[in-house]
Amino acid sequence: MLSILIPTYNYFVENLVNTLHKQCISENIEFEIIVLEDCSSENYIAQNKTISSLTNCFYEANPENFGRTKTRQILAKKAKFDWILFLDSDVIPENETFIKKYISYLNNSNFVVFGGYKYQNNLPEASKILRYKYGKQREEKPVSVRTEKPFQFVFSGNMLIQKELFLELNYTENEKLYGMDIYFAYQLFSKKITPLHIDNSIYHLGLESNEVFFEKSLQSVISRKQFLADKQGIDSLNPLLKAYKKLKKYYLDKPVVIAFYMSKGFLKSNILSKNPNLRYFDLYRLGYICSLNSKQKT
Numbered sequence: 001m002l003s004i005l006i007p008t009y010n011y012f013v014e015n016l017v018n019t020l021h022k023q024c025i026s027e028n029i030e031f032e033i034i035v036l037e038d039c040s041s042e043n044y045i046a047q048n049k050t051i052s053s054l055t056n057c058f059y060e061a062n063p064e065n066f067g068r069t070k071t072r073q074i075l076a077k078k079a080k081f082d083w084i085l086f087l088d089s090d091v092i093p094e095n096e097t098f099i100k101k102y103i104s105y106l107n108n109s110n111f112v113v114f115g116g117y118k119y120q121n122n123l124p125e126a127s128k129i130l131r132y133k134y135g136k137q138r139e140e141k142p143v144s145v146r147t148e149k150p151f152q153f154v155f156s157g158n159m160l161i162q163k164e165l166f167l168e169l170n171y172t173e174n175e176k177l178y179g180m181d182i183y184f185a186y187q188l189f190s191k192k193i194t195p196l197h198i199d200n201s202i203y204h205l206g207l208e209s210n211e212v213f214f215e216k217s218l219q220s221v222i223s224r225k226q227f228l229a230d231k232q233g234i235d236s237l238n239p240l241l242k243a244y245k246k247l248k249k250y251y252l253d254k255p256v257v258i259a260f261y262m263s264k265g266f267l268k269s270n271i272l273s274k275n276p277n278l279r280y281f282d283l284y285r286l287g288y289i290c291s292l293n294s295k296q297k298t
Helices: 014-027 042-053 068-078 098-103 126-139 143-148 163-169 181-190 210-227 239-249 253-271 278-291
Strands: 002-008 031-037 057-061 083-087 091-093 112-114 158-162 202-204
Touching: 002 014, 002 068, 002 098, 014 031, 014 042, 014 091, 014 098, 031 042, 031 068, 042 057, 068 083, 068 163, 083 163, 126 210, 126 278, 158 163, 163 181, 181 210, 210 239, 210 253, 210 278, 239 253, 239 278, 253 278
Parallel strands: 002 031, 002 083, 031 057
Antiparallel strands: 083 158, 091 202, 112 158
């Protein structure tokens, strides 16, 4: 009935797997849980292996670090059921009916279902505040908001989808890329498959440091420009690309690059501070995408 697929890198998955396993058993369904380790450190591997002692739970490891996109592709091919539930390893279901709610959407007219993201209310340490604020303000949205802009809130860390569709639409090259959820969203958009958004959230627990999240965000900007900037209709899916294309249309991208190089030090200093301003984060990424014709350094 359901394959639950969890790619993981340097994160302990035992609590998540135990939670999911208990819910699946309670619902008396056919299921499997597959954890695929993406070349993590030995201490994570040693503990994560223990999940294979649970019924219908399987642990495997990549021979090298492939990155999340390719790891998901491998997991989907391993899945034995027609419906797959992708979860990031650093999450936990918000409630005890998480699996039950997803089961109710199997085999209906919707090909892909997104449950949503939430972040706990307790503030993290200052070194992780950027990821937390971004998640709280930009990703944690009620169903009503996500439904209004269904392609803008495609987060693959909590996604129920038909296996065949995922394998058709997922990016399959071997590059390690960040920010490919927007690529997947565009694939859905181009196929005229509108995702269904429901209230079935997970809490995102594994917050990256400000510096790591900042660098990954810039890598995501590179991916967006490389794969999506010239796509028809992308304006309605992503605010950053919408702003970039508007600047290009009116030949304002070059003046923006000049302003970016004059202000990037100030912007970055604020973004990595104890109280980052997300508008400055937006301005930095906008200036950065405009500058990518000449160089791709942060």
